[in-house]
Amino acid sequence: MNPTCDPSLKSWIPVSADSDFPIQNLPFGVFCRRSGEVAVGVAIGDQVLDLAVLHGAGHFSGTPVATDNVFARPTLNDFLACGRAAGSAVRAVVSSLLAEGNATLRDDTTLRNQTLVPQSDVEMLLPTQVGNYVDFYSSKEHATNVGSMFRDPSNPLLPNWVHIPVGYNGRASSVIVSGVDVRRPMGQTKADDADAPTYGPCRLLDFELEVGFITGSGNELGAQIPTDRAADHIAGMVLLNDWSARDIQKWEYVPLGPFLGKTFATSISPWLVTLDALEPFRVPGPQQDPQPLPYLQFSGDWAYDMQLEVWLQAADMSEPVRLTKTNFRYMYWNMLQQLAHMTVNGTNVLPGDLYGSGTVSGPTEDSRGSMLEICWKGTKPLTLPNGQQRKFIADGDTVIMRGWCQGDGYRIGFGELRSTVLSASE
Numbered sequence: 140m141n142p143t144c145d146p147s148l149k150s151w152i153p154v155s156a157d158s159d160f161p162i163q164n165l166p167f168g169v170f171c172r173r174s175g176e177v178a179v180g181v182a183i184g185d186q187v188l189d190l191a192v193l194h195g196a197g198h199f200s201g202t203p204v205a206t207d208n209v210f211a212r213p214t215l216n217d218f219l220a221c222g223r224a225a226g227s228a229v230r231a232v233v234s235s236l237l238a239e240g241n242a243t244l245r246d247d248t249t250l251r252n253q254t255l256v257p258q259s260d261v262e263m264l265l266p267t268q269v270g271n272y273v274d275f276y277s278s279k280e281h282a283t284n285v286g287s288m289f290r291d292p293s294n295p296l297l298p299n300w301v302h303i304p305v306g307y308n309g310r311a312s313s314v315i316v317s318g319v320d321v322r323r324p325m326g327q328t329k330a331d332d333a334d335a336p337t338y339g340p341c342r343l344l345d346f347e348l349e350v351g352f353i354t355g356s357g358n359e360l361g362a363q364i365p366t367d368r369a370a371d372h373i374a375g376m377v378l379l380n381d382w383s384a385r386d387i388q389k390w391e392y393v394p395l396g397p398f399l400g401k402t403f404a405t406s407i408s409p410w411l412v413t414l415d416a417l418e419p420f421r422v423p424g425p426q427q428d429p430q431p432l433p434y435l436q437f438s439g440d441w442a443y444d445m446q447l448e449v450w451l452q453a454a455d456m457s458e459p460v461r462l463t464k465t466n467f468r469y470m471y472w473n474m475l476q477q478l479a480h481m482t483v484n485g486t487n488v489l490p491g492d493l494y495g496s497g498t499v500s501g502p503t504e505d506s507r508g509s510m511l512e513i514c515w516k517g518t519k520p521l522t523l524p525n526g527q528q529r530k531f532i533a534d535g536d537t538v539i540m541r542g543w544c545q546g547d548g549y550r551i552g553f554g555e556l557r558s559t560v561l562s563a564s565e
């Protein structure tokens with residue numbers, strides 16, 4: 140086992156058992172102090188550790204980033220471009236500095252005060268400048284639910300689905316971080332019983348519960364990333380809400396797929412949880428039948444036992460209510476297959492690219508990852524604790540996504556992905 144993942148590790152910084160950020164996690168993010176200074180940091184308990192200051196003090200001298208302070212940047216991109224091994228080396232240094240019994244930082248009052256900031260005193264920024272954003276469609280349960288609703292319940296999957304990790308190119312410029320409001324989009328829709336389309340605010344606004352992976356080092360145009368090298372190109376994961384305007388999507392998506400129904404906003408959580416931290420939670424994925432083509436075959440266990448939840452809080456509710464609870468382990472296609480498929484034609488991946496898993500839906504009715512499925516195309520509205528009904532997301536609603544892998548006495552979590560919906564006219 141990677142020693143940074145040892146469940147018995149403890150930090151000299153107090154971390155509660157239900158914290159998302161124990162010493163076994165150490166996710167990377169970009170934060171802004173109240174002074175306006177921006178740097179790359181690591182979450183530990185309820186604190187942020189400033190890596191730019193640590194770098195200036197010489198603490199990364201033995202790592203691949205020794206000569207370039209890639210942490211004094213407004214994004215993770217330069218750090219991610221150094222590759223997975225550099226990330227692991229930095230993680231090892233941080234783990235050692237924060238470990239119980241290591242006095243180097245703990246007893247250096249000046250450096251400690253410069254490097255540790257309460258999370259409540261910082262604003263988290265978008266972790267990477269996203270050059271490319273792709274969204275897959277890799278949950279068989281989700282694809283089956285959608286196919287049953289809109290096509291044929293007896294034959295819900297299209298013929299390509301079990302042979303290809305289906306995906307589409309999304310819009311990188313509208314990827315936003317947790318805490319940024321989402322404005323209800325305007326657009327063109329057509330009701331089933333109408334003769335002509337109309338223009339107006341989206342009426343069927345939805346979330347999609349997803350997990351995104353972010354790439355480290357990329358590949359040259361014309362080269363491929365095979366499954367047995369894909370993990371070296373993946374830095375880690377974030378929670379992702381693929382906001383969806385179902386009425387706009389329904390009218391526009393044939394024949395070329397999602398367009399304006401998706402491109403108005405995609406929200407992600409701010410902390411990049413590394414593959415190193417998630418390593419102990421790898422589990423076998425679903426049996427793939429038929430066997431995929433050779434370029435999509437892989438070895439090892441590449442599903443993750445990761446619990447995922449969506450909560451909703453309407454404007455007049457004092458606390459959120461849980462809408463769904465599922466697990467990332469159900470995903471049919473894994474990240475290695477997604478990255479290998481995407482680059483099989485030689486397209487190039489950049490450091491900091493974002494790849495969404497597709498809506499994560501589980502096998503039961505209470506584990507569905509979108510309002511479209513939870514309320515079954517609006518036919519089964521749900522009643523909130525405040526008495527209001529929902530079929531889709533209303534103005535003023537806050538959607539909160541949470542995710543974590545549960546260890547023995549600790550959890551590797553993502554923190555919250557929280558977004559509030561503004562009316563189209565606000």
Ligand code: MN
Nearest residue numbers: 347381497498
């Ligand atoms: Mn999606």
